[in-house]
Amino acid sequence: MINVGVLIYPEIQALDLAAAVDCFGQVNQTLKSTGQQPYYRLFTIGQTTTAVKAENGLQLSAEYTLQDCPAIDYLVLPGGAGARPLAADPAFMAWLQQCASSAQKLLSICTGAYLLAHSGLLDGKPLATHWRFAKDLQQRYPKVQVNATELYVMVDKFYSSGGMTAGIDLCLAVIEQDLGVAIAQAIAQELVMYLRRSGKQSQYASPLKIQHSAEQRFTRLQSWLLDNLAQPVSVADMAAQTALSERQFRRVFQSRFAMSPMQYLQQLRLDKARSLLLCDGYSLKHISQQVGVNDPRNLIRMFNKAFGCTPGEYQKHFR
Structure with missing residues (x-):
């Protein structure tokens, strides 16, 4: 014991x-x-x-x-x-x-x-x-x-x-x-947790129904994406991680989670960017690179569309 x-x-x-x-x-x-x-x-x-x-x-x-x-x-x-x-x-x-x-x-x-x-x-x-x-x-x-x-x-x-x-x-x-994972998942369910989150997930990550004991391939995909946010990632890359064809992967992912794979990837990148904005010393260019958005102007556009504010405005509000 x-x-x-x-x-x-x-x-x-x-x-x-x-x-x-x-x-x-x-x-x-x-x-x-x-x-x-x-x-x-x-x-x-x-x-x-x-x-x-x-x-x-x-x-x-x-x-x-x-x-x-x-x-x-x-x-x-x-x-x-x-x-x-x-x-x-x-x-x-x-x-x-x-x-x-x-x-x-x-x-x-x-x-x-x-x-x-x-x-x-x-x-x-x-x-x-x-x-x-x-x-x-x-x-x-x-x-x-x-x-x-x-x-x-x-x-x-x-x-x-x-x-x-x-x-x-x-x-x-x-x-x-x-x-083991089965006991951990059972405890999460007893505690009525919406999502069991990995350590690498942002402190601001949105709860998404991608993690479930019957969907281990998508859980592994989530971990892989979090480890590779700074890299260029295509739908073909994601499909390869789940051992599905690209066409089948798109269909299954959309059916399971009511969003496209690229929409999900963008949410992960925005969650990571929000977290980094609250740390001192990180420029917008650095943050953009860390989340795989090479041009800071694209990150600004993504922020405006998702949150109705710029990264700078978000930073001022929460810090």
């Missing part, structure tokens, strides 16, 4: 906590329903077992303190306004570094990234966080490679996610690693 310790602290974001507890907890419920043994042992830990207030005012109390908790296989670090002051606590940081030496995985959700960044464990490595906090995180910890565009990233034993709901995607990815 995998011991999953979930951190609780004052001013935690309750949804980050719930994302982990509900995902891993649902695995146990699903396994029990089929006569199998639970796979995860879930418990909460804190600096004290005295109740603390989450950001939304909810009273939460940890089962164990940092000193008396069971051995931890997976440590989950939820985000919240309290993450930054907690990161400045030398005693907590010493405990986190010690825990990291023995734990199999450390997962940060949203601004839980501040805890990993301050520890120094991610120096020279990528670390995902919510786009709104990326600039501040990068300024505080210049040695960390802050990633504000992807939903989650995994490097070595360190797993990190963007916004609050991206924490669910991260937990599902861990569950898939542990127990």
